Amino acid sequence: MTVSWRLEAADGHARAGVLSTPHGEVPTPTFMPVGTQGSVKGLSPAEVAASGARIVLGNTYHLWLRPGAETVAGLGGLHAFSRWPHAMLTDSGGFQAFSLAANCKQDDDGFEFRSHLDGRRCRLSPEEAVRVQRLLGADIAMQLDVCPPGGSPEDQVRRACRTTSAWALRCLEARRREEEQDGRRQALFAIVQGGTDPALRREHAAELAALASDRPFDGLALGGFSVGEPIEAMHEVLGEVAHALDPARPRYLMGVGTPRDLVIAITAGVDMFDCVLPTRNARNGQALTRDGKIVIKNARYKDDPLPIDPECACPACAGGFSRAYLRHLFIAGEMLVLRLLSLHNLHLYGEITREARAAIAAGELGVFQRRWLERLPARDG
Numbered sequence: 001m002t003v004s005w006r007l008e009a010a011d012g013h014a015r016a017g018v019l020s021t022p023h024g025e026v027p028t029p030t031f032m033p034v035g036t037q038g039s040v041k042g043l044s045p046a047e048v049a050a051s052g053a054r055i056v057l058g059n060t061y062h063l064w065l066r067p068g069a070e071t072v073a074g075l076g077g078l079h080a081f082s083r084w085p086h087a088m089l090t091d092s093g094g095f096q097a098f099s100l101a102a103n104c105k106q107d108d109d110g111f112e113f114r115s116h117l118d119g120r121r122c123r124l125s126p127e128e129a130v131r132v133q134r135l136l137g138a139d140i141a142m143q144l145d146v147c148p149p150g151g152s153p154e155d156q157v158r159r160a161c162r163t164t165s166a167w168a169l170r171c172l173e174a175r176r177r178e179e180e181q182d183g184r185r186q187a188l189f190a191i192v193q194g195g196t197d198p199a200l201r202r203e204h205a206a207e208l209a210a211l212a213s214d215r216p217f218d219g220l221a222l223g224g225f226s227v228g229e230p231i232e233a234m235h236e237v238l239g240e241v242a243h244a245l246d247p248a249r250p251r252y253l254m255g256v257g258t259p260r261d262l263v264i265a266i267t268a269g270v271d272m273f274d275c276v277l278p279t280r281n282a283r284n285g286q287a288l289t290r291d292g293k294i295v296i297k298n299a300r301y302k303d304d305p306l307p308i309d310p311e312c313a314c315p316a317c318a319g320g321f322s323r324a325y326l327r328h329l330f331i332a333g334e335m336l337v338l339r340l341l342s343l344h345n346l347h348l349y350g351e352i353t354r355e356a357r358a359a360i361a362a363g364e365l366g367v368f369q370r371r372w373l374e375r376l377p378a379r380d381g
């Protein structure tokens with residue numbers, strides 16, 4: 001069995017569906033918490049699942065360098081190793097190699113860099129990205145792609161599209177060879193680049209669709225967003241591009257974003273998201289709410305007996321932990337507050353996707369959108 005997606009209901013461009021994977025069904029739209037080192041920082045698998053998440057993202061770059069993909073494979077793959085029972089997706093490692101590793105150079109054959117851990121020289125080619133992700137064994141693997149920074153000149157964005165297409169084909173071929181060898185199937189998603197130019201995005205999506213061989217890509221991702229471009233530009237391009245992607249396959253917006261971004265992207269027709277924002281902000285002492293951000297260390301919460309969000313049913317809020325107590329823990333450097341804020345923030349993302357699904361099924365997407373956008377500040381995150 002591999003991965004498939006089916007539509008359950010649509011309202012405008014927004015879609016409610018179900019992603020079927022070897023590790024269970026994932027209702028979409030869905031948010032994938034990021035398990036950078038094989039764990040969503042500070043939380044147990046049961047706690048992550050309690051937020052509503054049924055799929056997480058694992059970072060190939062980190063696990064490849066440490067403890068090593070062979071080690072993880074020897075222990076049964078990333079599912080068994082991390083004890084996450086539900087669906088899982090791994091990224092290709094390219095984005096992190098480019099942003100974290102030392103002396104990262106890109107050529108036609110992939111990335112060459114030195115590990116940020118021990119300086120060892122590494123090479124990540126499309127074939128290696130497929131091989132490593134098969135060892136990790138997630139339900140969904142991502143192709144290796146080139147992600148130009150926001151605001152890159154057009155020729156650089158076009159070059160990134162060309163290389164990404166060439167690597168997409170090599171990833172498909174590599175997967176075919178590996179599957180022939182061991183008979184194990186793994187879903188593979190292609191990545192659409194094209195910066196903030198809707199025409200270029202659509203052109204690249206068509207090019208990737210044309211690559212589809214006897215076993216095409218199982219889903220399509222939109223990469224290269226939230227990389228420094230103005231946020232309004234991202235929203236505009238999403239509105240023009242997301243719904244134009246193949247309606248039969250899941251659409252995944254990579255590395256995005258704030259609660260506002262999710263609401264806007266779901267409306268535009270996106271089904272899947274991942275972002276470190278809810279967990280990273282939690283570790284920086286920020287709680288995300290329907291009314292924007294709460295910076296828990298602020299003096300105004302010193303005597304505040306209310307939970308982070310009185311409307312929220314997460315373990316932090318329903319558990320009755322006051323803002324004053326959380327502030328105290330944060331200032332005292334206690335780890336419990338980072339866990340509670342992470343639980344709360346992930347719960348909020350779970351709520352957005354749950355409410356979106358219900359609204360799409362009821363034909364009330366407009367109500368959902370107004371309910372969130374009227375309260376969230378124009379710039380959040």
Ligand SMILES: [Zn+2]
Pocket residue numbers: 308309312313314315316317318343344345347
């Ligand atoms: Zn809460």
